[in-house]
Amino acid sequence: EVQLVESGGGLVQPGGSLRLSCAASGFTFSSYWMSWVRQAPGKGLEWVANIKQDGSEKYYVDSVKGRFTISRDNAKNSLYLQMNSLRAEDTAVYYCAREGPDIYSYGHEALDYWGQGTLVTVSS
Amino acid sequence: DIQMTQSPSSLSASVGDRVTITCRASQSISSYLNWYQQKPGKAPKLLIYAASSLQSGVPSRFSGSGSGTDFTLTISSLQPEDFATYYCQQSYSTPPTFGPGTKVDIK
Numbered sequence: 001e002v003q004l005v006e007s008g009g010g011l012v013q014p015g016g017s018l019r020l021s022c023a024a025s026g027f028t029f030s031s032y033w034m035s036w037v038r039q040a041p042g043k044g045l046e047w048v049a050n051i052k053q054d055g056s057e058k059y060y061v062d063s064v065k066g067r068f069t070i071s072r073d074n075a076k077n078s079l080y081l082q083m084n085s086l087r088a089e090d091t092a093v094y095y096c097a098r099e100g101p102d103i104y105s106y107g108h109e110a111l112d113y114w115g116q117g118t119l120v121t122v123s124s
Numbered sequence: 125d126i127q128m129t130q131s132p133s134s135l136s137a138s139v140g141d142r143v144t145i146t147c148r149a150s151q152s153i154s155s156y157l158n159w160y161q162q163k164p165g166k167a168p169k170l171l172i173y174a175a176s177s178l179q180s181g182v183p184s185r186f187s188g189s190g191s192g193t194d195f196t197l198t199i200s201s202l203q204p205e206d207f208a209t210y211y212c213q214q215s216y217s218t219p220p221t222f223g224p225g226t227k228v229d230i231k
Contacts, residue, residue: 035220037168045160045168045211045222061219095167103174108215110158112179114167 002026002113004096009118016086016122022079022096022115030054030074033099035111036081038092038120046092049081050099064090086122093117126150126214130223136231143199145226147212152192156216159188159197162225163208171210172197202228 008020020036035050049060049070058070069082079096100112127150137143147157155175160168170179172188175195185200199206207230212223 044225045162045213047220047222050218059218101173101179103177107218108156110170110173110179110213110215111160111168112170112173114169116167 002098004098004113004115006094006096006115006118009094009120011121011123012086013124014087014122017082017084018086018120020081020083020094020096020118020120022081024077024079024096024098027098027113029072029077032102033109034072034079035097035099036070036079037095037097037111037114038090039095039117040089040092043092048094051079083120086120088122091120091122093119125219126153126217126221128212128214128221128223130210130212130226132226133224134227134229136229137202138231139202139204141202141231143202143206143228145197145210145212145228147190147195147197147223149193149195149214149216153214153216155191156214157188157190157195158213158215159186160211160213161206161208162211168211199228 003025005023036048051058051070067085071080095117096115097111098113099109129148131146157175159172162168176188187198209225209227
């Protein structure tokens, strides 16, 4: 069974930093692109970043470029999101998601499995 | 970035009703369109990928169609567990973008 479990959320002051983690199990983690998606309270879904299987390619939504860094450790089956210079508008539930179901040779995948999310609150 | 719109933004329906939700992209996205269901306090769940392919384990009352810029999600006979918010998402280009959602509630 595919499982994704996020951790690391919490309350942080504006300008602060936080590192989110996502522990993956039930599939060959190193074979999949992985994404972070966030949802502000009462709002819709916003894709944040993704990373290729070997970590050689990373992409970000414009609003977090230069502030957030996605990374992965395939030996630990783990995905990370380092968030710096946090702003009030970064307040959201952050989900990690697997890109699948792996029907394309490159890109274009949906998000076929999601974690339960971890809440990040940026407030003074 | 590709903009996604959905209509309606909300709808009220009864158990057994046929429900159709529309999603439109700001440019052609071929068939790189996915649909998700989200219930309050829960993570989104993939229903349909590649515009019309049913994700494993998803009931056959859900179906998707369309290509280019216009897509639809149809629930053939609404069940009590289907009351939720539905999102479309394009995976044609980066950044992948979501529609604003359609909330389906009980009439």
